[in-house]
Amino acid sequence: MxxxxxxxxxxxxxxxxxxxxxxxxxxxxxxxxxxxxxxxxxxxxxxxxxxxxxxxxxxxxxxxxxxxxxxSIQARLVFARYDVDSRYLVVVNGSGGAVSMVKLTEMTGNNAVGRWERSETDPVQFGEVIVEVIPPHESVKLPMYYRFHPGQIGANPGATPTITFLDSDGRLWRRVGRDDPQRQTAHTSST
CATH class of the missing domain: 1.10.287 (Helix Hairpins)
Known part of the structure; x- marks a missing residue:
């Protein structure tokens, strides 16, 4: 200009x-x-x-x-990661405000044939709320493993979780692993 x-x-x-x-x-x-x-x-x-x-x-x-x-300040401090050693999905809220309605929408980066499970009879339902509220400066661990086929479970080291959540002001965010969070609107939200 x-x-x-x-x-x-x-x-x-x-x-x-x-x-x-x-x-x-x-x-x-x-x-x-x-x-x-x-x-x-x-x-x-x-x-x-x-x-x-x-x-x-x-x-x-x-x-x-x-x-x-x-x-996006708060949203940049909220993320999910898959801990291969413990087989836990860890959702971290490093911000000073609570986040709510946390949904796991996708696990990407794996090429294996199988499914994600929380227990033998509890497959992961992507898009459902997995945590209602995470208080400030806390994290939540959810057991999660990958069933390659009946009788064989394990960790999937290439998996990157995608989550959506509401920040303390009620804005909806989507975050893939540690990538920059993306603000969601009624037009961009698919969950």
Whole structure:
């Protein structure tokens, strides 16, 4: 935007200099000079209005980005990971506010054929609430293992959990592992 502003300013100043030099060379009368003065004043007003609108748009854009950054502060401190050694899904709330309605929506990154289970008779139902509330600065461990086929269970080291949750202000977020959280709306939420 600044380059555009500099270019317009240089063009206007160059145009004024050309008109003044031409007017002096042609020995123009006072009424001619006053008419050009009015045109230059009108053009200057239009340029000033355009610059003001540009500055306002840039300010609104920055304020919106800052608002989004502030909204995601808590969400960046909430994540899920799969602990291969203990075979637990660990959901961490490192923020200063409670999170609620935590759902496990997906486990990605594995190529094995099988299913995720909490116990022999309790398969994981993706999209269901797994934790109602996680208080500030706490984590929840949920037993979870991978059944490759009947009789063989184990950990799946390539698994990355995807969770959705509500922050303390009621905003819905989706987070894949430790990737940046994504704000969900009625149009983007599939859970």
């Amino acid at each position: 600044r380059a555009w502003l500099v270019g317009v300013t240089l063009a206007v100043v160059t145009g004024i200099v050309v008109v003044v030099v031409w007017g002096v060379a042609q020995n123009k009368q006072a009424d001619w000079w006053s008419a050009w003065g009015q045109w230059v004043g009108g053009g200057g007003s239009i340029v000033a209005a355009a610059v003001a609108v540009g500055i306002a748009l840039e300010g609104w854009r920055r304020a919106d980005q800052e608002r989004r950054d502030n909204e």
